[in-house]
Amino acid sequence: MDAEEYLVDKFSLSSKHPNGLNMIPGGREGIRALRRLSIGGDASLTESDEREEFLEEYLKVHPLFGRPNPGVAAMWDDPAYAEAVICGRENRLSADQVRQIRYMAAMGNSIQQIKNLIGALDDGQVSRVLAGRTYSRIS
Numbered sequence: 001m002d003a004e005e006y007l008v009d010k011f012s013l014s015s016k017h018p019n020g021l022n023m024i025p026g027g028r029e030g031i032r033a034l035r036r037l038s039i040g041g042d043a044s045l046t047e048s049d050e051r052e053e054f055l056e057e058y059l060k061v062h063p064l065f066g067r068p069n070p071g072v073a074a075m076w077d078d079p080a081y082a083e084a085v086i087c088g089r090e091n092r093l094s095a096d097q098v099r100q101i102r103y104m105a106a107m108g109n110s111i112q113q114i115k116n117l118i119g120a121l122d123d124g125q126v127s128r129v130l131a132g133r134t135y136s137r138i139s
Helices: 003-011 027-039 048-061 070-077 079-087 095-106 111-118 123-131
Strands: none
Touching: 070 079, 079 095, 095 111, 095 123, 111 123
């Protein structure tokens, strides 16, 4: 067993319980069970001060944890890149379709008419675009 397999086996929570994570209890008992499964140590709860010390040590070892990658963040600032990623997958609307949906809605077309003309999957897809819940980066 190599180091990666060892770490996956040691730190995988789902492999420790025959019924998976859905069988972990809630509350303090759940925290105790997760600690027992993930660390393998005793099941006593960690106090707040100990947890803060552990987090500080972890962040010293992993200084970029929780911070965005500057290269990726710069690419997401480019509207053309964001458009390509958002609209690039199968079963997604193209950027032109999104613009057409907004235009047709502004012209007074119903969601059903827009769906039929654009070729959207369903009424919900058109409604989400118009509500700004999806494709909000596409202008």
